[in-house]
Amino acid sequence: MTALTMSSSTPFRIIIVGGGIAGLAAAIALRKDSRQITILEQSRLSAEIGATISLQPNATRILEQSWGLTDLLNGSNGTVDHGFRIYNADGKMVNEIPLRSKTQYGADRIMWHREDLHAYLKKAATSIERDGQPAILRTSARVSRCDCEGGKVILESGEHLEADLVIGADGIHSALRTSILGREAHPKPTGSSAYRLMLPTAILNERAPQFSENINPEEPYTSMIMAHSCRLIMGPARGGSLYSIVGLVPDEQMNENSDEAQSWVTKGHPEKMLETFKDFPSWTKDALRNAESIGLWQLRDLDPLDKWHSGRAIIIGDAAHAMLPTQGQGASQTIEDAEALGTLFSHIIGRPSKDEVSSILEDVFKSRHERASLIQRFSREAAKPATERGSNVIKMHPDEFMDYNCTYRGVHDWEQRRSMSAITVGLKTTAVA
Ligand SMILES: Cc1cc2nc3c(=O)[nH]c(=O)nc-3n(C[C@H](O)[C@H](O)[C@H](O)COP(=O)(O)OP(=O)(O)OC[C@H]3O[C@@H](n4cnc5c(N)ncnc54)[C@H](O)[C@@H]3O)c2cc1C
Structure with missing residues (x-):
């Protein structure tokens, strides 16, 4: 691919709406010299949620190996998950499924306090110690809509900002989704x-x-x-x-x-x-x-959307494909989205034209949509009752979709495997169709 520049002296301006996991991951993936990344976050980011979150090997591999965050585990208070222990309703352990993620998938499944993972990603996106221009995080900046063709972001305060690329990482109740689709799509x-x-x-x-x-x-x-x-x-x-x-x-x-x-x-x-x-x-x-x-x-x-982008704008993460937490893939899918953006925009060194941006966003959509939609469906499947009614026998397997989910190695590898039809969904495909 050719390196594209409108003017190499002016930076490629990127606005990311939402400073959650998807927004911070996109900033990490897109960081480069001559790029000006601004993250607009509605909250003051002062009170994180008292809950844990896990990233699966498909995401931790991207963080550690593609983005070079080699201190991910130790620098963020993470805990490597050793496996699943399943108990029936009488409190008896009926199954133990060891996770050999490192040997099987080349990376660990890691659990965090949400606050710790968020703080770690925030630092990686905004720190001056990493390569590329650090992202600027603006809090108390609530976006109400976007003019996708013009790359204009309109804040609730009335302020207008302009960018070459706008990324809607504003979660399940996304405002950017409405601007991109031209209609409401309610979760x-x-x-x-x-x-x-x-x-x-x-x-x-x-x-x-x-x-x-x-x-x-x-x-x-x-x-x-x-x-x-x-x-x-x-x-x-x-x-x-x-x-x-x-x-x-x-x-x-x-x-x-x-x-x-x-x-x-x-x-x-x-x-x-x-x-x-x-x-x-x-x-x-x-x-x-x-x-x-x-x-x-x-x-x-969300039901799978038929569109994630319009003009200069795209939605990623929960804004594009909110899913049930039953497989712990919600945040991991946002990391995959961010990796696809980072990789497919990597050759852009100056300010891209609207057509160039639109064409790359279509490639991001094409490479991500089928997989994210399928994992949404897997997550619905995993939410079904764990036993027959009145029975204590557990028929649900938490590791059921692990191979499909966790063998992901970035957008280029995925596209290559897809073109060779080398991706198998596993025995349970029919159950989710
Ligand atoms: C109970 C539960 C448990 C879960 N457990 C896991 C798990 O173990 N593993 C996992 O991978 N996933 C899990 N998930 C899912 C996971 O939390 C989400 O998929 C993930 O956080 C999505 O990240 P996001 O950045 O897209 O959205 P969010 O985390 O919702 O972030 C969106 C950000 O955008 C900001 N924002 C919203 N609107 C605007 C606006 N108009 N202007 C500016 N800013 C805005 C918000 O303040 C927020 O900071 C769980 C979900 C639930 C409900």
């Missing part, structure tokens, strides 16, 4: 909600000792307690000093109204949560009872 309730709790391990050990006897909260495993339709998904963060619990519940079994729970800061009600999990083993309820703060989030996702 749909998926029929499930999630409680989120985070407890210091010392509190668990002291006040819920039976919990710690059954599940050692300092061990780096993802533990899942599966009833027919409710489940608890749990794991450590910050070297085992914190323990995270996510409780998935069908909306129809909620004892409180989750319809309004569309913000990361919506609170759940402790007694009502305990009522929902009343049939779970008593030692799990000991832990739930000791949570100081409970978040509640109604899980919504």
